[in-house]
Amino acid sequence: MEVGRILHKHGAIVATGNPFTGIDRFECDSACSLIAIGAVERHLKQVGLHSGHFTLNPCKKNETNVPLKPEDVQELSSYLDEVGADPEVFQIISDTSWDQMTDLLFDPNVPSDEQLISRIGYHMEPSPEYPADGFPKAPIHREKSIEQVTKYAIEMGSTEAIFGLADYYLCEARNQKPNYHAAEEVLRLGDKKNIYEATYRLAKLYEEKKFGHSKRKESFALYQQGAAFGYSSSAVKLAWIYYNGRGVRRSYSKARYWFNEAAKKGNFEAYGALCRIHFKGKGVSHDDIETYKWCDLAIATLRSGPAKRRAIKYMHLLANRMTDDQIDEATRQEDRYYGFNRSG
Secondary structure (H helix, E strand, O other), rough: OOOHHHHOOOOOOOOOOOOOOOOOOOOOOOHHHHHHOOEEEEOOOOOEOOOOEEHHHHHHHOOOOOOOOOOHHHHHHHHHHHHOOHHHHHHHHHOOOOOEEEEEOOOOOOOHHHHHHHOOEOOOOOOOOOOOOOOOOOOOOOOOOHHHHHHHHHHHHOHHHHHHHHHHHOHHHOOOOOOOOOOHHHHHHHHHHHHHHHHHHHHHHHOOOOOOOOOHHHHHHHHHHHOOOOHHHHHHHHHHHHHHOOOOOOOOOHHHHHHHHHOOOOOOHHHHHHHHHHOOOOOOOOHHHHHHHHHHHHHHHHHOOOHHHHHHHHHHHHHHHHOOHHHHHHHHHOOOOOOOOOOO
C-alpha cells in the first residue's frame, strides 16, 4: 500500500513486463495488484486478487494462517478509496479466500467494456504518455517456481532474494524437509558479497548443528567477522559465546565489550543482556544507575518474552533501593541510545 501511494502521488503508469528481460509474462497477483491499483494508468493483461492473512510461525512445523483483523481490512478499504479504486476491487478481494485467487485475464478479441479487468480499472486505454509497443509479448506463458524466480532475482542483484531463497530451503512448513546444504550455498553467496545479515545467518546455521556435526569454529569465525564490521546481531552472539565460555576461554571483559558495541547500534537484545549481566554483577562492578539504564532500555524496546520479564523483575528490585536522583540520572543516560526515545 505504501508503494501504491507513492505511485499515486507521482501519477505513475504501470504495466506488466520485465524491464531486464524485455518480456511481458503478464503476471500481477496478490500484493502486486495492490501496488498497481495505486497508479493512475494501468495496463495489465492479468491480475490476481484475494483477501489477506497473517502467517504465524512462518516456515516452522507449526505454521498457521489467520485472517486479517477488522482494523486491517478497514485499512485496506481506506487505501483503495484513497487511490480511487473501483469499489468492486474491494468486493472481489473480500469475497476471495486468502488461499484462493480470482484471476482476471484480458482478451484482446473481446471489447474492453465487456471485460471485468477493464471495468475495474486494471486494463485501460493507453494515454499519449504510454509507449505504444509496451513490452514484447512472450509466445508462451509458463509458470515459474519460487526457486526459479528467486534465483533470477539474485542474478539481478537483489539482496532480499538471497534471504528469500535461504528461507525457502530452510522451510519446515507443510512437512517440507529443509535443504541445509542448499541454504548454506546461498548464504555463502551473500557472505562473499559482504552482506553481514547473510554472514550472521550462516553462522547460526553452523551453530545449530544442522549438518549432523559441530561447526563451532566456523560459526565463531563468522560471528567475529560480522561483529568486526559492526553487525550488531553478530556482536551479541559473539558476546554470549565469551560470556558462557562456549568453545572459547571465558572472558567477561570481551563479552561486555561486544554487548556494548551492539548496544551502540541500538540492538535491543544487547540492552536485555547488559541489564542481566549488570544485575548479576558478573565481570562488572555493581552500579545501580548503570543497571537501571540497561533494564529500562530493555523494557522499552524488547518484545514480550523471558528477557523482558527478567528486566521488569530487576527494575522493581532496583527501584526499591534507588533514590529519585539516581533514577533520574539513569534515564538521562538512556537518551544517547538509538531505538529508544522516552518522549516518544
